[in-house]
Amino acid sequence: MSETKFEPKIIAFLCNWCTYAGADLAGTGRKEYQANVRIIKLPCTGGIDPLFLIKAFERGADGILVSGCHPGDCHYNSGNYHARRRWNVFRPLLEFCGINPERIQFSWISAAEGGKWVETINGVVDAVRALGPFEGYQKLNTMGPDISGEAATSGETG
Amino acid sequence: MEKLLNKNSFDSLITGLKKQGYKTIAPKKDNKLVTLEEIQDANEISLDHVITNNSIKEFFFPKTEKILSYTIEKNKVEMEEPEGFAVKSVIFGSRPCDAFSLPVMDKVFNWDCSDKFWVERREAITIVTVACDKCDSYCFCTSVGLAPDAKQGSDVLLTKISNDEYLVETVTEKGENLVKELESVFSDPPSGTPDRQVATVEKKFEIDKVKPWLDDNFQHNVWDEFSYKCIGCGACTFVCPTCHCFDIVDECTMTKGDRVKNWDGCQFTMFTMHTSGHNPRSTQGMRWRQRIMHKFKYYVEKFDSTLCVGCGRCSRVCPADMNISEMLEIIATEENQPVSKE
Amino acid sequence: MIEELRKKAEELLRSDTVKVVFGYGEGSTPERTRPVFITKPEDVNKLTWNKYCVYNLTTYLKRQETRKLGKPAIIVKGCDAKTIIVLLKECQIKREDVYVLGVTCDGVGEPLATKCKACDVNTPRIYDDLVGEKIENKEIPFDERYAELDEYEKLSEKEKWDFWQKQFAKCIKCYACSSICPLCFCDRCIVDKNQPQWIDPSAHPRGNLSWNVTRAYHLAGRCINCEECQRVCPVDIPLNLLNKKLAKETEKNFKYRSGYNIDDELAMSTYKEEDNQDFFK
Numbered sequence: 001m002s003e004t005k006f007e008p009k010i011i012a013f014l015c016n017w018c019t020y021a022g023a024d025l026a027g028t029g030r031k032e033y034q035a036n037v038r039i040i041k042l043p044c045t046g047g048i049d050p051l052f053l054i055k056a057f058e059r060g061a062d063g064i065l066v067s068g069c070h071p072g073d074c075h076y077n078s079g080n081y082h083a084r085r086r087w088n089v090f091r092p093l094l095e096f097c098g099i100n101p102e103r104i105q106f107s108w109i110s111a112a113e114g115g116k117w118v119e120t121i122n123g124v125v126d127a128v129r130a131l132g133p134f135e136g137y138q139k140l141n142t143m144g145p146d147i148s149g150e151a152a153t154s155g156e157t158g
Numbered sequence: 159m160e161k162l163l164n165k166n167s168f169d170s171l172i173t174g175l176k177k178q179g180y181k182t183i184a185p186k187k188d189n190k191l192v193t194l195e196e197i198q199d200a201n202e203i204s205l206d207h208v209i210t211n212n213s214i215k216e217f218f219f220p221k222t223e224k225i226l227s228y229t230i231e232k233n234k235v236e237m238e239e240p241e242g243f244a245v246k247s248v249i250f251g252s253r254p255c256d257a258f259s260l261p262v263m264d265k266v267f268n269w270d271c272s273d274k275f276w277v278e279r280r281e282a283i284t285i286v287t288v289a290c291d292k293c294d295s296y297c298f299c300t301s302v303g304l305a306p307d308a309k310q311g312s313d314v315l316l317t318k319i320s321n322d323e324y325l326v327e328t329v330t331e332k333g334e335n336l337v338k339e340l341e342s343v344f345s346d347p348p349s350g351t352p353d354r355q356v357a358t359v360e361k362k363f364e365i366d367k368v369k370p371w372l373d374d375n376f377q378h379n380v381w382d383e384f385s386y387k388c389i390g391c392g393a394c395t396f397v398c399p400t401c402h403c404f405d406i407v408d409e410c411t412m413t414k415g416d417r418v419k420n421w422d423g424c425q426f427t428m429f430t431m432h433t434s435g436h437n438p439r440s441t442q443g444m445r446w447r448q449r450i451m452h453k454f455k456y457y458v459e460k461f462d463s464t465l466c467v468g469c470g471r472c473s474r475v476c477p478a479d480m481n482i483s484e485m486l487e488i489i490a491t492e493e494n495q496p497v498s499k500e
Numbered sequence: 501m502i503e504e505l506r507k508k509a510e511e512l513l514r515s516d517t518v519k520v521v522f523g524y525g526e527g528s529t530p531e532r533t534r535p536v537f538i539t540k541p542e543d544v545n546k547l548t549w550n551k552y553c554v555y556n557l558t559t560y561l562k563r564q565e566t567r568k569l570g571k572p573a574i575i576v577k578g579c580d581a582k583t584i585i586v587l588l589k590e591c592q593i594k595r596e597d598v599y600v601l602g603v604t605c606d607g608v609g610e611p612l613a614t615k616c617k618a619c620d621v622n623t624p625r626i627y628d629d630l631v632g633e634k635i636e637n638k639e640i641p642f643d644e645r646y647a648e649l650d651e652y653e654k655l656s657e658k659e660k661w662d663f664w665q666k667q668f669a670k671c672i673k674c675y676a677c678s679s680i681c682p683l684c685f686c687d688r689c690i691v692d693k694n695q696p697q698w699i700d701p702s703a704h705p706r707g708n709l710s711w712n713v714t715r716a717y718h719l720a721g722r723c724i725n726c727e728e729c730q731r732v733c734p735v736d737i738p739l740n741l742l743n744k745k746l747a748k749e750t751e752k753n754f755k756y757r758s759g760y761n762i763d764d765e766l767a768m769s770t771y772k773e774e775d776n777q778d779f780f781k
Contacts, residue, residue: 189736190736191735191736211734211735211736212735221672222673222703222707295528295529296528382565385565386537386560386565386566386569387534387536387537387560389559389676389679389680390563390679391674391675391676391679391680392675392676392679393674393676393732395674396672396674396734397734405701407694407697407700407701407702409697409700409702418702420673420702420703421672421703423674426675428692441564441565442563442565443565473528475734477555477676477679477680477731477732478534478535479527479532479533479534480534481528
């Protein structure tokens with residue numbers, strides 16, 4: 001167990017209309033990408049509460065990707081614009097609290113950009129792998145009750 | 159047993175405690191607050207304050223504590239109770255009011271069933287109190303039947319007799335054993351009557367007059383009028399050494415979890431909120447009344463003891479300057495008794 | 501000034517313009533004041549004004565107990581008046597339901613509160629009536645306004661993490677920070693919701709981080725820097741640093757300052773097509 005290589009756990013919050021479809025396209029196009037990502041599909045990036053990200057870290061995520069439609073392409077017209085405002089302040093807040101911003105990444109990927117999805121997710125996985133497990137946050141679980149669930153085992157390798 | 163402790167011996171006291179396997183908790187100054195916390199070194203100890211920011215209660219009844227963990231499998235639930243929570247410790251430099259809160263709370267934690275978390279910690283922890291040599295306008299221990307050099311609840315009482323010297327008096331067997339264990343640290347008590355430096359805490363009200371008034375005035379305008387400024391934050395209940403309400407939550411996933419006991423307080427709207435949405439204590443006045451009634455009426459009726467030790471912390475931290483002794487003065491002073499306006 | 505304030509309050513109550521005056525009264529020590537609620541003209545002598553009037557009384561606009569007293573006149577300093585602007589923008593109060601009694605102020609607290617160090621609202625930006633000599637509001641450059649953050653922003657990632665973990669470890673989850681906040685006005689706070697439980701109610705490090713980050717974030721682009729959260733924290737967590745950081749980012753990215761102009765669109769409920777997206781892939 002102690003010898004196993006660290007494999008980061010990445011949670012991706014994707015909008016239903018663009019990035020999720022883009023990831024789907026990558027799949028149907030039989031493009032390969034690193035299997036470290038767990039996708040959570042949501043209607044729109046505008047509906048992603050920053051608490052989702054905090055919860056993901058609590059449950060043992062090493063890195064997070066939030067991705068949606070390009071500006072101007074939102075299925076609900078302005079959801080991604082509102083989301084962008086939010087991340088513009090939330091990201092510096094986490095950074096201010098000592099969380100490496102590389103652990104939370106953002107992208108715009110359309111339904112046609114299967115290639116960009118592959119590239120982006122590989123980039124996120126590599127970046128987080130280089131950072132190592134998010135020990136700081138996972139240690140918070142050991143001080144409170146451990147709720148990181150079965151998946152927490154990957155964190156123990158670090 | 160009487161002994162003498164010199165400030166210069168604090169160092170050997172702390173080292174001695176460590177050698178005997180005690181964890182030491184003492185007042186420590188950090189930024190602007192003096193907090194009771196674990197220390198490693200005698201020079202961390204601060205004794206110049208009136209009272210520590212936190213009360214002694216968190217070492218017996220922590221702000222959050224796991225009481226049970228469980229795993230759920232198919233047709234099977236396994237439970238595990240925590241162990242090793244009671245660590246042999248000494249609390250050095252608590253105040254007499256804090257120490258007295260322990261026997262007061264023993265009554266409720268040993269009432270219909272005995273709370274093992276409380277009881278085992280009570281056994282494991284020895285209390286070395288330092289009598290107050292100063293006080294501030296929020297202190298009112300003398301009004302609730304205590305004194306700045308009261309012994310109840312302490313195992314050992316230290317009283318300042320000069321700038322560097324403390325008179326050591328053992329109060330319980332546990333305290334006596336502790337002093338014996340560390341005999342070399344202490345010297346013989348001075349002959350004659352030492353000059354005890356003890357603060358004079360002004361008596362603000364007659365406690366005997368409080369309960370009779372409370373018995374008659376569950377409905378009274380003063381509850382609302384006094385608490386308009388209250389913002390319902392509950393900080394008073396959290397810093398109080400005798401407030402002991404808690405909430406139990408499960409922090410869990412689908413297959414495993416922990417049952418956790420957390421501090422809770424009667425000043426919160428949510429404290430009494432029913433599932434239906436109905437709230438029997440719907441206004442802050444009612445919640446304020448509950449705090450006073452619990453401390454000075456219900457607890458007295460049930461356990462024959464006031465649930466307040468006069469430390470004054472609630473009034474010090476209150477963001478809106480609600481002052482509990484002021485309220486009790488209003489209640490206890492006859493000519494000052496508010497007239498209900500119909 | 502006290503006399504003028506009392507006279508004004510008396511007039512308002514006598515003429516039945518308002519039913520109650522939210523003001524400052526003498527506290528339990530000379531270094532404190534306390535909120536008072538004056539309903540009778542003969543009680544106006546309970547009002548006071550001094551450098552210890554640190555409270556932001558607008559928080560009583562959200563409390564049902566004080567709302568029930570009827571239309572209030574509320575004594576506000578320049579900083580507190582910003583809350584009125586936000587509450588109006590966020591439809592929490594109607595302009596005609598509150599009589600804003602502004603006071604000019606050249607700093608409160610002893611020692612001087614941090615919020616007063618780079619004050620540019622000595623004279624309130626909104627009021628129905630003003631008490632005290634009018635003070636010209638200064639223009640203070642961006643860097644100076646957020647100077648307090650410099651020493652923390654300079655820290656390394658690990659130092660930041662350790663600093664905040666040490667601070668949050670003290671948290672006892674009394675929620676005084678949100679109870680006092682005039683802009684934390686949800687009927688039911690997210691921490692009090694448990695289906696699902698987004699934020700652990702326990703005061704352990706994980707629950708404390710989630711709570712403190714979420715509290716701060718919910719005030720992003722809204723906080724007007726009255727510093728009440730920090731003042732009331734019974735364990736002395738420098739909460740306002742988080743709020744200030746968010747205010748700085750809001751201003752930097754969206755050129756928006758909360759509570760300054762009633763005509764500005766609220767930062768977090770609007771957007772511009774050209775908003776910053778440097779960090780998007």
